[in-house]
Amino acid sequence: DAKTTQPNSMESNEEEPVHLPCNHSTISGTDYIHWYRQLPSQGPEYVIHGLTSNVNNRMASLAIAEDRKSSTLILHRATLRDAAVYYCILRDVKRDSGGGADGLTFGKGTHLIIQP
Amino acid sequence: ETGVTQTPRHLVMGMTNKKSLKCEQHLGHNAMYWYKQSAKKPLELMFVYNFKEQTENNSVPSRFSPECPNSSHLFLHLHTLQPEDSALYLCASSQVPLDRGREKLFFGSGTQLSVL
Numbered sequence: 001d002a003k004t005t006q007p008n009s010m011e012s013n014e015e016e017p018v019h020l021p022c023n024h025s026t027i028s029g030t031d032y033i034h035w036y037r038q039l040p041s042q043g044p045e046y047v048i049h050g051l052t053s054n055v056n057n058r059m060a061s062l063a064i065a066e067d068r069k070s071s072t073l074i075l076h077r078a079t080l081r082d083a084a085v086y087y088c089i090l091r092d093v094k095r096d097s098g099g100g101a102d103g104l105t106f107g108k109g110t111h112l113i114i115q116p
Numbered sequence: 117e118t119g120v121t122q123t124p125r126h127l128v129m130g131m132t133n134k135k136s137l138k139c140e141q142h143l144g145h146n147a148m149y150w151y152k153q154s155a156k157k158p159l160e161l162m163f164v165y166n167f168k169e170q171t172e173n174n175s176v177p178s179r180f181s182p183e184c185p186n187s188s189h190l191f192l193h194l195h196t197l198q199p200e201d202s203a204l205y206l207c208a209s210s211q212v213p214l215d216r217g218r219e220k221l222f223f224g225s226g227t228q229l230s231v232l
Contacts, residue, residue: 032217043206043223044159045118051217093217101147101166101212104221106159 002026004088009111018075020110022088025069030093033064034104035073037084044087044106047073078114085109119143122207122224129197130232137192137227139207148190149221150182151206159206165190166212197231204228 035047087109164172181193
């Protein structure tokens with residue numbers, strides 16, 4: 001899976017939107033973009049994923065650049081409970097030919113700090 | 117509640133002790149994983165099990181011994197650990213899809229291990 005680059009940390013105010021960037025300049029045409037987050041003292045949790053089009057769910061929105069070399073996770077109205085480390089991960093599409101699961105490779109992610 | 121339960125939440129052990137970490141998933145998944153998260157480091161994938169068969173061992177020392185008796189349970193047996201093995205140990209599960217790109221991992225809250 002191709003590599004991603006994220007800022008080490010970001011700070012935002014409560015009740016304001018947050019835009020978390022991720023660069024993936026070596027992305028291939030078959031890489032899905034996944035976001036996970038890890039709250040303090042918890043395991044990571046899935047947030048959202050997409051391939052080419054922008055995606056929305058109840059947690060966040062994912063905006064994918066037209067050339068797919070970057071993406072942005074958008075939290076529309078941050079709360080203190082959104083303070084976490086956010087990970088941007090690429091997953092290459094391939095049919096299960098017997099290899100099965102092989103896990104996710106996590107980087108350092110972005111530590112999001114929310115100020116009240 | 118992610119559907120992945122890990123016990124115990126905290127464990128303190130001496131270097132000569134033998135202990136086991138337990139993970140149970142209630143999601144009907146067919147793949148399970150062990151990850152290690154040391155302070156200030158990214159998550160490291162340790163072991164992968166597909167349909168109860170170990171398919172990946174990322175150069176983990178033999179003092180860590182995984183066991184997967186069925187697709188819902190995963191153990192990590194520990195013996196003669198070193199202080200540098202102190203870390204958060206996370207279990208995850210997933211349903212291996214045909215489309216690897218869409219696969220989502222569900223994590224437990226982890227076991228915080230301290231080796232004295």
